[in-house]
Amino acid sequence: xxxxxxxxxxxxxxxxxxxxEQPILSEVDLTVYKGDFVAILGPSxxxxxxxxxxxxxxxxxxxxxYILSRQNVKExxxxxxxxxxxxxxxxxxxxxxxxxxxxxxxxxELPLVYAGIHGKERKQLxxxxxxxxxxxxxxEHRPNQLSGGQQQRVAIARAMVTQPTILLADEPTGxxxxxxxxxxxxxxxxxxxxxxxxxxxxxxxxxAKSAKRIFRLLDGVLREEMARx
Numbered sequence: 001x002x003x004x005x006x007x008x009x010x011x012x013x014x015x016x017x018x019x020x021e022q023p024i025l026s027e028v029d030l031t032v033y034k035g036d037f038v039a040i041l042g043p044s045x046x047x048x049x050x051x052x053x054x055x056x057x058x059x060x061x062x063x064x065x066y067i068l069s070r071q072n073v074k075e076x077x078x079x080x081x082x083x084x085x086x087x088x089x090x091x092x093x094x095x096x097x098x099x100x101x102x103x104x105x106x107x108x109e110l111p112l113v114y115a116g117i118h119g120k121e122r123k124q125l126x127x128x129x130x131x132x133x134x135x136x137x138x139x140e141h142r143p144n145q146l147s148g149g150q151q152q153r154v155a156i157a158r159a160m161v162t163q164p165t166i167l168l169a170d171e172p173t174g175x176x177x178x179x180x181x182x183x184x185x186x187x188x189x190x191x192x193x194x195x196x197x198x199x200x201x202x203x204x205x206x207x208a209k210s211a212k213r214i215f216r217l218l219d220g221v222l223r224e225e226m227a228r229x
Contacts, residue, residue, distance in 0.1 A: 004067075005165050005197055006032040006055070011064035013050050013220075024050045026220045028064070032166070032199060037192045039200045039211035040222070047220045049170075052201045056089050056168050057081045069165050086114050090159030094171035096151045098143040104130060104154045105139040111162050129157040133187060149180035156187065160196070167191065169200045173207055185210045 011028040014021045024047050032038055042048045053059040054066065057073060066073040069088055076084065085091075098107045108126040117125070130139050133153040143151050152172065159167055169188070173181030185207065192198050192212075200211060208214050214225045 002033040004031055005034050005036075005069060006030070006199075007065075007067045008054075009065045011054065011061045011066065013047075013054065013059070014062045024220055025054075025061075025222075028220075028222045030215065030222060032197060034197055035192070035195050037188070037198045037200070037210075037212040039202060039208035039214045040217055041202055041205060041208040041214055041225070042217035043203055046217045048201050048203070048217055051217065051222070052168065052170055055166075055199060056091060057084050086111055087162055088165045090162065090164035090167045092152070092155050092159045092167060092169040092172050094174040096143070096148075096155045096175070098151055098154055098158075100143050103140045103142055104135060104146065104157075107143075107154055108158045108161050111158060115162055125161055126157075129161045130154070132160075133157045147180070148176050149183055152176065152180075152184050153187065156184075156191075160191070165197065167196055167198045169198065171202055172200065173204075174202075181207070 008028055008030040011025060012023065013025040014023045016022070028051065040048060040051060050059070054061055057068070060074065068084065071084070073081070099110075105123070105126050108130060109122050112122040112125060127139060130136070133156055135150060135153055135157070138146060138150060143154070146154065172188070173184050176184060188198055188200070189210065200207070202208050215222050216225045
C-alpha cells in the first residue's frame with residue numbers, strides 16, 4: 001500500500017476585496033505519496049501560486065483539511081509551521097533566490113544553520129549534497145560566478161540538504177534555456193528515482209510531461225489529467 005505523505009481535502013481559498021469574497025481555489029483534493037513526482041499544470045491566474053503557498057505552509061486555507069506527514073497543518077502555530085517549512089519541505093524557485101555575497105556552500109548551509117546543526121557536520125552535509133548535484137568544483141563560487149543551470153543546482157542542493165519529505169519546485173526551468181532546463185529535469189528524475197517525492201508547479205505542458213502524475217489547475221479547480229508508471 002502506498003504511503004501518503006500529503007493529503008488535501010476540500011481545500012478552498014478566498015480573499016476579500018472591497019468587502020466581497022474572491023474565490024481562488026475551490027474544493028481542491030490532492031494526495032501525494034512517498035516517491036511521487038506530481039506536476040501541477042496551469043496558466044497564469046489559475047491559482048497555481050496560491051496552491052503552492054498552501055502546500056508550502058506559507059499560507060493557510062479558508063476551508064478544508066491539509067495533512068502533511070501525519071500532521072494537521074491547521075492545528076499548528078507559527079513556530080511549528082516554520083519548522084515544517086525548514087524540515088519537511090524543500091523549496092526550489094524559478095529565480096534561485098541565492099544570497100549573492102555567499103558561496104555556493106554557504107548558501108546550502110543556511111537551512112542547516114536554522115536547523116541548529118553546527119560546525120563540521122554542517123559543512124560536510126553541504127559539500128556532500130553539492131557533489132551529489134554535480135558541483136564538486138564550484139563550492140566556493142558565488143552565484144555571479146555560476147551559470148543559471150549551476151545556480152539552480154545550488155538551489156536544489158539547498159532544498160535537499162535537510163532531507164525534506166517533499167521537494168516543492170515552482171517553475172524550476174522557467175529562467176533557463178531549453179538545454180539547461182532539460183538537464184535540471186534530468187536531475188529531478190534522478191532525485192525522484194532515489195525515492196524523493198517532488199511536487200512541481202508549471203505552466204509548461206512539456207515540462208509537466210516529465211512527472212509521473214499530472215494535475216491541471218484551471219479557474220481554481222484541480223483535476224488529475226494523467227498518471228503513468
